[in-house]
Amino acid sequence: MQVLRTVFFLTVLGNLLLFAYANGYLSRSGDGEPDRLASQIEPGSIRIVSRGVAPVAGEPPAEGCRAFSGLTEAQAQALADLLRGRDPKLGVGMRPVEMPTSWWVYLPPQKNRREADKKAAELKKLGLEDFLVVQESGPNQFAVSLGLYKSEQGARERLAAVQGKGARSARIQVRESPTDKMLVEVRGPLERFARALADLPADLDAPTPADCGTARQTR
DSSP: OHHHHHHHHHHHHHHHHHHHHHTTTTOSSSOSHHHHHHHSSOGGGOOOOOOOOOOOOOOOOOEEEEEEEEEOHHHHHHHHHHHHHHOTTSEEEEEEEEEEEEEEEEEOOOSSHHHHHHHHHHHHHTTOOOOEEOOSSSTTTTOEEEEEESSHHHHHHHHHHHHHTTOTTOEEEEEEEEEEEEEEEEEEEHHHHHHHTSSOOGGGOOOEEEOTTTGGGOO
16 A cells, blocks of 8 residues: 555656646746746837838829800900909910811721722722712821711711611711800819809800810800
């Protein structure tokens, strides 16, 4: 019985010594868990720095354009002067209003006379006879004219007819001429428009507002 007690006691003592050694209590090098925690250099001062994308600088204000059409030359000049005086940072311009006078159905200009004649031969094979190769120098030289029309409807009908026969590259070009009416365009940041365009004088005969892209066709 005494032998068993001695063996049990030695076993417990061995486990205690093993536990103490494994946790660094018997080490002289100071590399145990308590020493490792103590050896950290100000662990509470560690900060995680974000590496996100730097904030984008503010975008410039949106630019816009307003147009006033149907003015006489005197009214246009008075309106332009008024708007420039209200806000010099806005761009103000004036020009004659242009109106469509004809609609041209054509094939785009070819590289040279030879290519234009080749295109004309192709049109004949498609059964088209009423056309003309443009000979005059200029941006439309060697284009193939398929007709000039006084109305948009007539031009569209002709375009549909020639495309229906196979001339897929045919298109319409609007030809315009200046009128006796004037157009005033205002360009700049949209946020400045409200102030500059507020309460226009009645003697300007209430100019008709229009988008800059469509003002050329305002009657």
